[in-house]
Amino acid sequence: MNNQKIRNIAIIAHVDHGKTTLVDSLLRQSHVFRENEQVEERVMDSNDLEKERGITILSKNTSVMYKDIKINIVDTPGHADFGGEVERVLKTVDGVLLLVDAFEGAMPQTREVLKKALALNLKPIVVINKIDRPGSNPEKVVDQVIELFIELDATDEQLEFPVVYTSAKNGTSKINLSDEDSDMTPLFETMINSIEAPNCEEDGPAQMLVSNIDYDDYVGRIGVGRVERGKFKVGMTVSVCKSDDTISQGKIAKLYTHVGLKKVEVEEVTAGDIIEFAGISEISIGETVCDPEHIEKIPFVNIDEPTVTMTFSVNNGPFAGREGEFVTSRHIRDRLFKELERNVSLRVKEGETPDSFEVSGRGELHLSVLIETMRREGFELLVSRPKVIIKEIDGVKCEPIETLVVNVPDDSCGTVIEKLGRRKAEMVNMEPAEDRSYKNRI
Ligand SMILES: Nc1nc2c(ncn2[C@@H]2O[C@H](COP(=O)(O)OP(=O)(O)OP(=O)(O)O)[C@@H](O)[C@H]2O)c(=O)[nH]1
Ligand SMILES: [Mg+2]
Numbered sequence: 001m002n003n004q005k006i007r008n009i010a011i012i013a014h015v016d017h018g019k020t021t022l023v024d025s026l027l028r029q030s031h032v033f034r035e036n037e038q039v040e041e042r043v044m045d046s047n048d049l050e051k052e053r054g055i056t057i058l059s060k061n062t063s064v065m066y067k068d069i070k071i072n073i074v075d076t077p078g079h080a081d082f083g084g085e086v087e088r089v090l091k092t093v094d095g096v097l098l099l100v101d102a103f104e105g106a107m108p109q110t111r112e113v114l115k116k117a118l119a120l121n122l123k124p125i126v127v128i129n130k131i132d133r134p135g136s137n138p139e140k141v142v143d144q145v146i147e148l149f150i151e152l153d154a155t156d157e158q159l160e161f162p163v164v165y166t167s168a169k170n171g172t173s174k175i176n177l178s179d180e181d182s183d184m185t186p187l188f189e190t191m192i193n194s195i196e197a198p199n200c201e202e203d204g205p206a207q208m209l210v211s212n213i214d215y216d217d218y219v220g221r222i223g224v225g226r227v228e229r230g231k232f233k234v235g236m237t238v239s240v241c242k243s244d245d246t247i248s249q250g251k252i253a254k255l256y257t258h259v260g261l262k263k264v265e266v267e268e269v270t271a272g273d274i275i276e277f278a279g280i281s282e283i284s285i286g287e288t289v290c291d292p293e294h295i296e297k298i299p300f301v302n303i304d305e306p307t308v309t310m311t312f313s314v315n316n317g318p319f320a321g322r323e324g325e326f327v328t329s330r331h332i333r334d335r336l337f338k339e340l341e342r343n344v345s346l347r348v349k350e351g352e353t354p355d356s357f358e359v360s361g362r363g364e365l366h367l368s369v370l371i372e373t374m375r376r377e378g379f380e381l382l383v384s385r386p387k388v389i390i391k392e393i394d395g396v397k398c399e400p401i402e403t404l405v406v407n408v409p410d411d412s413c414g415t416v417i418e419k420l421g422r423r424k425a426e427m428v429n430m431e432p433a434e435d436r437s438y439k440n441r442i
Contacts, residue, residue, distance in 0.1 A: 003272030084345025095195030253279030324380020
């Protein structure tokens with residue numbers, strides 16, 4: 001496939017602004033599902049915890065065909081605790097859909113993800129979603145987004161972003177608010193016209209950056225990444241540049257591309273496409289796979305540091321051994337170190353005692369998802385209260401801070417301010433909710 005026929009796009013936003021629902025509408029319109037197929041909502045939220053909590057935890061890839069163009073789409077999580085998942089995929093795309101809820105407007109995580117996308121010089125398309133919501137104010141939200149771009153020092157070119165108005169839930173999109181509701185065609189057209197085909201060399205020596213790993217019982221470990229240059233073929237011998245700059249050799253055993261929600265086995269992949277490969281059992285995120293004759297490492301993105309830490313240890317409490325199957329420190333150690341291979345913003349250190357481990361993550365939710373996953377896998381462990389990580393930067397003790405936005409009815413304001421005050425929160429801004437009816441939101 002010629003790389004002019006490919007677009008690589010990530011969907012980024014604050015939590016719950018509708019990213020995964022938008023992917024549903026794009027998949028539906030590109031006939032990924034059979035006519036009479038029963039499709040559950042938010043198909044990309046495929047693992048159990050995601051379904052139960054109704055949030056995205058891991059970034060995932062899919063692809064849709066529009067006309068003869070293959071659009072690789074990466075759905076990302078919106079919760080700040082899973083920010084590492086957004087950071088690790090941004091290097092695989094050339095553009096982003098910055099989704100903003102037409103009712104809530106730009107939120108703290110909208111700013112964080114946009115900052116990262118602009119720093120990598122990705123082309124943004126602003127999608128104002130949920131225009132069907134009563135009380136939404138899409139025009140005001142567009143103004144807010146322009147301000148955000150300016151605050152983040154966007155270049156003139158980045159500031160000329162196209163805007164598309166959507167209702168992901170109803171499967172409609174339009175370029176001007178006054179237009180008639182249409183299907184997703186206006187959004188598809190904007191994607192293929194304003195985001196460029198990947199700027200990759202198809203002829204040079206093969207090179208690819210691994211941005212995710214997966215596991216399959218039959219073929220073992222799978223690397224996911226974008227081919228930056230040249231072609232990879234099944235059976236090809238490759239070199240792997242590790243993060244510590246050592247080089248190892250391997251052989252590509254299988255290659256896959258994404259077609260809708262499925263993976264399809266292929267013999268060859270070319271520059272520009274987001275692909276998966278099997279055969280290299282030691283592969284990790286951030287490593288470069290390349291032609292052994294031309295070993296060139298691709299720098300990985302910086303992943304933000306953890307902010308909280310918890311001690312995980314063997315359960316020595318009165319109820320020890322009642323629930324779990326895996327209870328020893330060796331079990332827990334192996335599982336935690338295995339988690340590091342995929343969970344890019346997690347850190348694990350040996351603890352003060354031989355049966356404890358210091359586990360650091362981006363927030364309580366990040367760590368609690370890991371704890372819950374381990375519990376379901378049959379692990380039994382003891383965890384401490386989370387502690388904030390204090391760092392010394394240029395001789396000054398620094399503590400991570402969070403930006404918090406609270407929407408509350410007027411009569412609860414006092415209580416919220418008081419409770420937050422006790423936790424040393426500093427109020428930066430307070431504004432009335434205008435004509436917004438909070439009844440609509442519950
Ligand atoms: N009214 C309305 N609701 C929507 C629309 N799009 C999404 N929603 C609802 O918003 C909620 C969140 O949608 P998701 O698609 O899970 O949002 P998300 O951005 O993927 O969330 P995270 O991945 O957890 O950050 C769901 O209840 C959706 O049904 C829309 O266009 N209109
Ligand atoms: Mg989601």
